Amino acid sequence: MMIPVDPQLISLAMEVAELRAALLAAEIGHSDLFARTHPKHRRSAANLIHYVELRKHDLRKLQTELSVLGLSSLGRCEASVLATIEAVLGVLSKLACSDPSPVTASVSLGQGDELLQHNADLLLGPAPSQRSTRIMVTVPSEAANDRSLVSGLAANGMDIARINCAHDGPDQWAAMISHLRSTNRPDASQVRVAMDLAGPKLRTGPMQLGPPALRIAPKRDELGHVTEPALVWLTATDAAVPEDITGHGIAVVPLDDPAFLERCHRGDRLQLTDTRGSQRHWKVEQHTTGGCLVSTEQTTYLTTGLHIGYRDAESNRIDLAMVGEVPRAEQVHRIQRGDQVVLTRSLDPAVGTSEGSVHHIGCTLPEAFTAVGPTERVWLDDGKMGGVVKTVNPDYITLIITDIRPGGANLKSGKGINFPDSDLRLNALTAKDLVDIAFVVRHADMISLSFVRHPADVEQLQNELKRLDATEIGIVLKIENVMAFENLPELLLAAMRSEHLGVMIARGDLAVEVGFERLAEVQEEIMWACEAAHVPVIWATQVLDTLARTGQASRAEVTDAAMADRAECVMLNKGPNITKAIQTLDSILRRMQDHQDKKRSLLRRLRSWDRE
Numbered sequence: 005m006m007i008p009v010d011p012q013l014i015s016l017a018m019e020v021a022e023l024r025a026a027l028l029a030a031e032i033g034h035s036d037l038f039a040r041t042h043p044k045h046r047r048s049a050a051n052l053i054h055y056v057e058l059r060k061h062d063l064r065k066l067q068t069e070l071s072v073l074g075l076s077s078l079g080r081c082e083a084s085v086l087a088t089i090e091a092v093l094g095v096l097s098k099l100a101c102s103d104p105s106p107v108t109a110s111v112s113l114g115q116g117d118e119l120l121q122h123n124a125d126l127l128l129g130p131a132p133s134q135r136s137t138r139i140m141v142t143v144p145s146e147a148a149n150d151r152s153l154v155s156g157l158a159a160n161g162m163d164i165a166r167i168n169c170a171h172d173g174p175d176q177w178a179a180m181i182s183h184l185r186s187t188n189r190p191d192a193s194q195v196r197v198a199m200d201l202a203g204p205k206l207r208t209g210p211m212q213l214g215p216p217a218l219r220i221a222p223k224r225d226e227l228g229h230v231t232e233p234a235l236v237w238l239t240a241t242d243a244a245v246p247e248d249i250t251g252h253g254i255a256v257v258p259l260d261d262p263a264f265l266e267r268c269h270r271g272d273r274l275q276l277t278d279t280r281g282s283q284r285h286w287k288v289e290q291h292t293t294g295g296c297l298v299s300t301e302q303t304t305y306l307t308t309g310l311h312i313g314y315r316d317a318e319s320n321r322i323d324l325a326m327v328g329e330v331p332r333a334e335q336v337h338r339i340q341r342g343d344q345v346v347l348t349r350s351l352d353p354a355v356g357t358s359e360g361s362v363h364h365i366g367c368t369l370p371e372a373f374t375a376v377g378p379t380e381r382v383w384l385d386d387g388k389m390g391g392v393v394k395t396v397n398p399d400y401i402t403l404i405i406t407d408i409r410p411g412g413a414n415l416k417s418g419k420g421i422n423f424p425d426s427d428l429r430l431n432a433l434t435a436k437d438l439v440d441i442a443f444v445v446r447h448a449d450m451i452s453l454s455f456v457r458h459p460a461d462v463e464q465l466q467n468e469l470k471r472l473d474a475t476e477i478g479i480v481l482k483i484e485n486v487m488a489f490e491n492l493p494e495l496l497l498a499a500m501r502s503e504h505l506g507v508m509i510a511r512g513d514l515a516v517e518v519g520f521e522r523l524a525e526v527q528e529e530i531m532w533a534c535e536a537a538h539v540p541v542i543w544a545t546q547v548l549d550t551l552a553r554t555g556q557a558s559r560a561e562v563t564d565a566a567m568a569d570r571a572e573c574v575m576l577n578k579g580p581n582i583t584k585a586i587q588t589l590d591s592i593l594r595r596m597q598d599h600q601d602k603k604r605s606l607l608r609r610l611r612s613w614d615r616e
Contacts, residue, residue: 013100016069020093023061024107027086030057034497041500047110048119048538049500054085055536056493073099080604082535083116084109116538124540124572127450127478127506128164129196135593137569138163139586140198140542144578145172148179151186158187158195160583161590165195166575167448169440170202181447196449198480201437203454204430206421208384209366212353213332217279220255221303230301236286238265238312239295241328246294254297257306258328267323268296268314276312279305286312306330336414337363339389339405345415347401349373359412367401367421371430376401380425387422387516388413424486424517432461433468441468450478452508457487459498466502475502480542483530484510486517492530496537507534508575511545531570535602540572548589552579557588565589569596570603 030053031038038049058081067077075095081088087109094106111119124131128138141162147154157165165184167177177199184195223232235254239245240262249256259265268274274286284304290297306327313324335356339345344362348354351366367373376382376396382403383390390407432455433441444451453465462481469475479502481488481495488495499505509530515523527543534541548565551557565588568574574593576585 010100012069013096016066016073017093017096017100019066020089020096023058023063023066024086024089024093026061027054027057027089028107030054037494037497038500041497042503044503045500045538048123049497050110051083051085051116052493052496052533052537055082055533058085058089059532080602082532082602083120083538084111084113085536087111087113087115111538116535119538120535120540120572123505123538127480127504127540128573129193129449132161132163133191135590136597137571137593138573139589139593140164140166140544140573140575141582141586142166142168142576142578143180143184144582145176147183148172148176151183154180154183155187156583157586158184158189160586162195162586164198164573166198166200166452168200168202169437169444170200170205174443177443178447197447198450198452198478199440199444199448200452200482201440201444201454202434203432203437203482204369204434205455206372206423206428207368208415208417208419208421209348209351209368210353211334211336211365211417212355214335214356216308216330216332218255218257218306218330219303220300220306222301233299233301234304235289236298236300237295238268238298240265243294246292249297257330259312259325260328261325264323264325265291265294265296267316272314274298274312274314276304276310278310279307334417336416337361337365338412339363339408339415340412341405341408343405344394345384345391345403345405347372347403347421349399354417363415365415365417369428369430371428372421372423372426373398373401375428376423376426380423383420383422383424383516384415385413385419386512387520389415420513420516422485422513422516427487428457430455430457431464432456433464438468441465442472445469445472445474445477448477450480450504450506452480452482454482454510455484455488456481456495457485458491459494462495462498463501466498469502476504478502478504478506480506480508482508482510484513484517489514489518489526489530492533496533496539499539500537506540506542506572508542508544509571511543514545531602542573542575543568543571544575545577547574547576548585549577549579551588552576552582552585555581555584557585562588562592565592566596569593569600 031050034053038046041049063078071077076088076092078088090107090109131138139161141157143165167180181197184197187195220234220236222230222234225231237249237254237256238259239256241258241260245256268288268291270288270291272288276284278284284302286298286300288296289299308327308330310327311324313322316323337357338359340359346362346364347367348364349370354365357363376393378393378396380393382393389405391403391405394402394404432453479499481499483489509527511523518526531541547568548557548561550561
């Protein structure tokens with residue numbers, strides 16, 4: 005007796021079979037690419053090619069039809085694409101009474117997760133016993149002189165220390181790493197070291213210095229009443245400032261006469277006439293060797309050469325000292341919507357301008373002047389202001405500011421410039437990077453390639469590592485611009501020629517380039533592609549940033565940290581409350597790993613609604 009077969013099952017089986025054929029054709033078409041990958045990554049490279057081909061098809065209708073039948077909807081197939089397709093096709097074929105020729109998948113079901121975990125262990129080190137996601141922390145400059153700072157970070161949960169080669173230098177890096185290597189963690193494992201190459205970061209050029217001036221002001225409430233006096237540390241010129249003064253918002257004012265400071269006593273009232281001709285009075289709160297701590301409830305403007313004095317109670321004479329060299333702050337451009345900003349090839353210090361002016365400022369990368377075109381977008385200062393290119397010539401790029409907060413903003417020197425629509429043909433490795441690599445390969449466990457755009461950038465780094473006989477060091481690709489995101493599959497295949505590799509989602513510059521509204525979508529797509537390639541991901545930039553800086557987390561960033569559990573590593577930036585941030589992140593990650601794994605919700609027993 006013939007059992008009638010549902011035509012829909014036959015149609016579904018044919019559709020899935022056609023999808024499988026497309027994946028196999030893509031693998032054949034790109035065989036030259038994955039054939040060049042490291043032998044340990046060949047299967048992963050094939051799986052990545054299958055995934056990229058899969059996502060070229062709109063599968064939403066097919067997913068719904070498969071779900072109705074109780075079959076896999078392909079929504080969790082990243083780690084084993086062809087094996088998942090083959091399993092679905094096998095079930096459909098039996099239901100439809102057909103018998104397609106089976107295909108052996110390069111990565112079997114379950115094997116993809118094992119490969120990803122293995123690769124993560126090789127690059128990032130084994131995960132801690134109670135959480136599967138590692139914690140990377142950007143090490144501050146102070147770590148070079150403070151071994152206890154480093155040991156404290158490690159003791160509270162830091163698994164990987166990140167050193168940014170854009171800051172400090174070899175002597176400081178060596179000291180930091182010496183402290184890290186001698187630090188014993190609670191589980192006896194060693195902290196791994198990652199070093200970021202600075203790369204060709206575009207920044208605004210220098211600004212001219214303003215006059216030597218210092219504004220000292222107390223804190224006031226909404227009605228202008230003083231709620232907290234301003235504190236000033238008076239010290240001898242060139243004298244060291246005590247540690248309990250630095251970093252506490254206390255102004256430092258040098259005086260030309262150290263003996264004057266010795267003659268001051270607690271309770272003395274100092275007098276001066278500030279730059280506006282206003283009479284001001286300061287009170288000596290504390291007198292110690294090397295300086296005086298004074299307070300004032302009057303806003304005071306100081307400059308070099310002003311006199312500070314007091315009347316000696318015993319002799320009734322006026323004792324005077326002169327203010328020493330006051331720092332000269334850089335000028336700024338005050339920018340408003342509709343203003344023109346002219347980026348110049350010249351890096352001569354620019355003169356600060358007010359709103360409504362045409363603002364000129366240097367651009368540190370001359371290649372931009374031949375790569376940028378009219379109507380292309382430009383973002384300045386990490387996305388705080390944006391505009392479009394009006395005109396370009398060999399020496400100037402003129403922008404019209406179209407996106408800025410109400411009331412305008414200041415543009416200063418050394419601020420980032422992003423050209424998301426422009427194909428900047430820059431070498432990812434600068435002359436500085438080539439020098440720094442020689443240090444990195446001797447001291448670090450992994451090297452991060454900043455501002456990568458094309459597979460040739462990866463190949464350049466690999467060739468340099470080969471020249472230095474350092475091919476075993478881990479390579480991390482920092483995805484922080486539109487070009488890198490669009491070229492991600494090719495970048496991964498190029499990086500897979502090395503044995504140890506990973507990807508960092510550098511969400512700061514990436515958000516500026518792709519648009520803040522697209523960041524969530526883009527970071528998900530990066531995560532999926534990396535899972536298909538079995539490449540570990542570092543989730544970076546502004547994780548618990550407010551907590552690290554201020555000591556109190558925002559609700560939004562706690563949710564963001566919880567979502568970061570799907571990555572193999574989460575990076576924290578430095579801040580005065582970094583230890584608290586590490587502890588909080590550690591707690592969040594431990595809790596979340598019982599609830600989710602990549603895109604899959606884990607159905608552990610919930611006790612939230614138990615009535616017992």
